[in-house]
Amino acid sequence: MAEINTGGGEAKKGKPQKKNLRVDFTPMVDMNMLLITFFMFCTTLSKPQMMNLVMPTKDAPKDINQQSKVDREKTVTIILGADNVPYYYFGEPNYEDYKSLIASDYSPAGLRSMLTERNAKVLGNMLELRKEKYKEKVTQEEFNERSREIKDDKDGLVVVIKPTKESTYRNLVDVLDEMQICAIGTYAIVDMTEGDEFLLKNYESKGAAFAETKK
């Protein structure tokens, strides 16, 4: 380097030479920027979330039916149809009247408003608890414990989810999400039955399918 003094020469004795001690940090910054870019592209900052799901064992598929027999009034059956259209009916399926099946959608005005209305009591309790949680009055454990109690309410809505072959995975998760939002304690994913297929057909043909069976 040009600035390095070899000593001697005209330098005065006794006086220490002042060296220009300035390190250029530009390459260091360059390298760091490169590393940051690498880390930003190759990593995920947020961990993905997960939703737990408990399915009944195949040996005992009758459970949900027996239960719903008791609370027919509180049962809602949601059929996940093709083209992102869910249908629902209350209580027992009514094969005669095609209007008993109601087409809805996955927006807040669709399934959610229906479930909110039907599950008002339980949801009200749940919303209060969530507010407390938001204000950090309750711990996570307490919250879990109490939300379980609230959802165990006997007046709570029972939802049966029946996905058709034409529905997508997204539809299923959307509905399961609504269960979470609307604080539904009891819900189950059940396979479509012939009766449900008929209901859908009857709805699409505006009652013609039922009229045909009468002939």
Added chain:
Amino acid sequence: MSKVKVQKRELFIDMTAMSDVTVLLLTFFMLTATFLPKEPIQVITPPSVMEIKIPDANLLTILVKPDGLVYLNLDRPEDKKAVLDLVSKDYPDMTFSNQQLLSFLNQPTIGVPFSVLPRFLDMSLSDQDAYLKQSGVPTDSVNNQLATWIRYATQVNSDLKIAIKADQETPYPKVQNVISTLQDLKQNRFNLITTLKGMPEGY
């Protein structure tokens, strides 16, 4: 005419502070980052309001592509090794050399039928990735190898959590197939991997 003399000044920007900032950022990124596991394809998981984070370890991820191909990912190498041992006991004509075992541990995704596994493991890593895109673990009822893998994986590690990571556009029957396989194995508690969505206003 006298020319205006341009004063020569040494332009030296002190980069020390800048360097400090970048190192700080780098440290932050390194500490918070979790590496993306390599997957044969990118799936878009559906959004949900659930806030449970996926566990760090002991996770068996079942990846479902929109066209229904299924892949598996076991996160612990020890488990993978033990599972492969059990599998090769089931298929006595299949023996794995050390080379192949190493290749199996290096490849994060399990996604080929047993019959092509030895040949698959002899390929280079990039060839393997290309092959995986059109392969997948057989899941049909006659030859349900997905069930075999899951059974052995849960045998080897009893703390194993099972998570299904499916693309949001996957038709439901494809997902149902995986779920019913899990039900057959009496694995009734499992998880669906989702991305976070905020709780709607007023709830």
